Amino acid sequence: MNPTAFSQDEIEALGARAEVMVNALGAISAEPDRLVRLFLSPEHRRAADLVARWMREAGLTVSEDALGTVRGRLGQGRCLLIGSHLDTVIDAGKYDGPFGVIAGILAAGHFARAGMTLPFGIDVLAFGDEEGSRFPATLSSSSACAGVFRPENLALADRNGVSLGDAIAAYGKSATDIPAAAYRREDVAGYVEVHIEQGPVLETRNQPLGVVTSIVGQTYLNVELLGEAGHAGTVPMLLRRDALAGAAEAMLLGETLARETKGEVVVTVGRIAVAPGATNVIPANVVVIFDIRSGSEAARARLVDTLKAGVRAIADKRHLALTITSTREVATTPCHRHVQDMLGDAVRALGVEPVRLNSGAGHDGQAMAKLCPIGMLFVRCRGGVSHNPMEYASPRDLGLAVAALIGFLARFDPGRLATTTGP
Numbered sequence: 001m002n003p004t005a006f007s008q009d010e011i012e013a014l015g016a017r018a019e020v021m022v023n024a025l026g027a028i029s030a031e032p033d034r035l036v037r038l039f040l041s042p043e044h045r046r047a048a049d050l051v052a053r054w055m056r057e058a059g060l061t062v063s064e065d066a067l068g069t070v071r072g073r074l075g076q077g078r079c080l081l082i083g084s085h086l087d088t089v090i091d092a093g094k095y096d097g098p099f100g101v102i103a104g105i106l107a108a109g110h111f112a113r114a115g116m117t118l119p120f121g122i123d124v125l126a127f128g129d130e131e132g133s134r135f136p137a138t139l140s141s142s143s144a145c146a147g148v149f150r151p152e153n154l155a156l157a158d159r160n161g162v163s164l165g166d167a168i169a170a171y172g173k174s175a176t177d178i179p180a181a182a183y184r185r186e187d188v189a190g191y192v193e194v195h196i197e198q199g200p201v202l203e204t205r206n207q208p209l210g211v212v213t214s215i216v217g218q219t220y221l222n223v224e225l226l227g228e229a230g231h232a233g234t235v236p237m238l239l240r241r242d243a244l245a246g247a248a249e250a251m252l253l254g255e256t257l258a259r260e261t262k263g264e265v266v267v268t269v270g271r272i273a274v275a276p277g278a279t280n281v282i283p284a285n286v287v288v289i290f291d292i293r294s295g296s297e298a299a300r301a302r303l304v305d306t307l308k309a310g311v312r313a314i315a316d317k318r319h320l321a322l323t324i325t326s327t328r329e330v331a332t333t334p335c336h337r338h339v340q341d342m343l344g345d346a347v348r349a350l351g352v353e354p355v356r357l358n359s360g361a362g363h364d365g366q367a368m369a370k371l372c373p374i375g376m377l378f379v380r381c382r383g384g385v386s387h388n389p390m391e392y393a394s395p396r397d398l399g400l401a402v403a404a405l406i407g408f409l410a411r412f413d414p415g416r417l418a419t420t421t422g423p
């Protein structure tokens with residue numbers, strides 16, 4: 001049997017099955033009229049139980065760790081981890097997270113049913129905390145698996161004042177077992193995740209599947225400009241030190257620099273603070289936060305340097321005092337070359353062109369990359385919409401993604417990870 005040869009009917013059937021499962025998880029919500037499934041909530045419990053049942057039905061051996069991550073094991077030896085998350089944002093769509101878990105179960109189940117032994121074990125992981133919707137931290141579940149969970153996070157409280165530590169106890173787990181959730185490096189071959197794209201690139205390219213090259217790194221630059229307040233009617237234009245006009249020039253510079261990179265770097269200002277903030281007063285003090293992201297560390301660093309120098313020149317010219325601080329630095333997470341290539345080959349074998357693209361959104365893979373090589377497969381979603389009940393991926397695209405994951409498993413060679421490096 002060739003496990004990667006799929007007829008159109010088989011792909012349709014995989015997609016139909018995936019959609020039924022997506023809908024079943026999508027029905028598990030804290031609220032009747034919108035999807036809300038928070039970490040360590042009763043809904044998390046119900047979703048985890050359903051996932052565990054599917055895993056058993058697929059022939060996997062199920063366990064659960066201290067943070068409620070459900071693990072379904074197939075086979076033996078060093079494990080390839082396949083995961084995604086069950087938690088959602090408030091008023092979420094059904095696909096973001098759950099589909100990656102479902103794809104893992106369907107792919108592992110395919111090999112179990114066929115009685116085919118792979119030269120590595122598989123752990124399908126259903127994480128519970130990727131979105132950070134309940135506690136002011138994200139990736140707790142995957143961080144625990146990667147052995148980088150920060151114990152001080154146990155004190156973080158949700159909106160109702162319940163700490164993460166208490167929520168773990170209420171879920172029937174013990175925080176003292178968190179260290180035991182960590183995989184040993186030598187037991188793990190890699191981590192792969194299937195996820196909806198959450199952006200418009202695949203739809204624009206008219207392709208159903210994409211191979212992720214990296215999860216973008218991010219810099220927040222906090223730029224504060226200090227001028228002088230004054231009467232909007234009496235101070236002549238040439239004598240003004242208008243901090244907001246300077247900030248506007250800085251924002252346009254950020255946009256221009258990003259456009260010049262032709263897609264390599266994106267720059268956004270989503271929030272500014274203006275003081276005193278009165279219609280008839282010249283703005284004296286403005287804080288602008290630049291969100292700068294790129295799949296390339298070098299390109300991001302270059303843009304940050306150029307933007308800083310440009311903002312300094314703008315401040316000098318306008319006689320504004322200036323402070324620039326970086327309030328967030330997240331390194332780019334590269335996807336491993338062998339994982340990318342094997343995902344690409346598996347996609348191509350289905351007659352689909354694998355688009356290579358960055359992930360502009362964060363994922364559990366960022367935590368898992370601290371443990372092992374990672375890779376991601378993206379699925380086209382309608383309008384690039386996510387974190388929204390309108391989120392949608394077609395059953396056919398879901399079927400292609402599951403088939404591609406099966407093809408990837410048939411091609412994946414743990415030995416190639418040690419001898420080849422990331423991009």
Ligand SMILES: [Zn+2]
Pocket residue numbers: 085096097130195
């Ligand atoms: Zn997600």
